[in-house]
Amino acid sequence: MKTVLIILTCLFYQSAFAQFAIISDKDGFVNIRSSPKDGNNISGKLLNGEVVFCFKGGNTWLPIDYDLSRENKSGYIHKTRLRFIQNFTKVPCQVLTDSNAIFKTDSLTIRITKVPFNPKNNKLQFHKGDSSNNETSYLEKVNGKEIWGTDGNIPKKQYGQILLQLGKDKIYLPVENLYEPNLDYTSVTIDSNKTIYLSALNSDGAGGYAVLWIIEKGRFKKRITTIPF
Numbered sequence: 001m002k003t004v005l006i007i008l009t010c011l012f013y014q015s016a017f018a019q020f021a022i023i024s025d026k027d028g029f030v031n032i033r034s035s036p037k038d039g040n041n042i043s044g045k046l047l048n049g050e051v052v053f054c055f056k057g058g059n060t061w062l063p064i065d066y067d068l069s070r071e072n073k074s075g076y077i078h079k080t081r082l083r084f085i086q087n088f089t090k091v092p093c094q095v096l097t098d099s100n101a102i103f104k105t106d107s108l109t110i111r112i113t114k115v116p117f118n119p120k121n122n123k124l125q126f127h128k129g130d131s132s133n134n135e136t137s138y139l140e141k142v143n144g145k146e147i148w149g150t151d152g153n154i155p156k157k158q159y160g161q162i163l164l165q166l167g168k169d170k171i172y173l174p175v176e177n178l179y180e181p182n183l184d185y186t187s188v189t190i191d192s193n194k195t196i197y198l199s200a201l202n203s204d205g206a207g208g209y210a211v212l213w214i215i216e217k218g219r220f221k222k223r224i225t226t227i228p229f
Contacts, residue, residue, distance in 0.1 A: 099115070
């Protein structure tokens with residue numbers, strides 16, 4: 001029970017302060033800094049509309065991860081150049097159970113289900129550890145794809161499906177290789193251009209990850225999955 005409380009506390013902290021954001025600058029791009037200040041420290045550039053993952057705090061310069069993957073690039077961006085996805089108009093969650101969540105407005109409905117993971121129905125690929133170096137074996141891939149949500153263990157839960165219904169149109173969002181979803185830490189927001197953002201912070205306690213689905217002009221645009229700081 002104590003371990004569960006620690007995990008939930010960590011998830012709450014991360015969901016409150018670490019989140020996805022979108023680059024927005026009058027010049028059409030923003031400089032990435034290697035240190036939190038102006039000067040001769042530009043390490044890269046990002047164009048407007050690109051997504052980063054960062055901590056939202058009171059500091060002027062915020063640490064970010066970009067080129068989001070398992071090998072994130074990092075830097076600093078002035079907070080005035082970021083639009084935080086969690087600040088957009090929120091879609092209310094009308095149903096929330098351990099296995100089902102429904103977000104709904106007059107024209108939009110998003111249904112998310114969570115189901116048990118069945119190892120017998122999946123191809124599991126293990127990395128064999130070298131016993132002479134005290135290296136343990138661990139689950140490396142499921143159905144040939146990298147794993148999100150566990151730290152080398154067999155998953156217990158996975159997404160069943162995510163169905164987005166916008167008017168008469170139905171969109172099934174991709175959920176392959178995403179495990180241990182936390183519906184309590186899932187949110188849906190919409191920006192002024194009617195772009196829909198579905199974000200979640202998922203974990204089995206050790207294999208934490210953040211995931212973002214973007215639906216633009218009624219069509220699925222992309223899914224971004226990254227390891228929080």
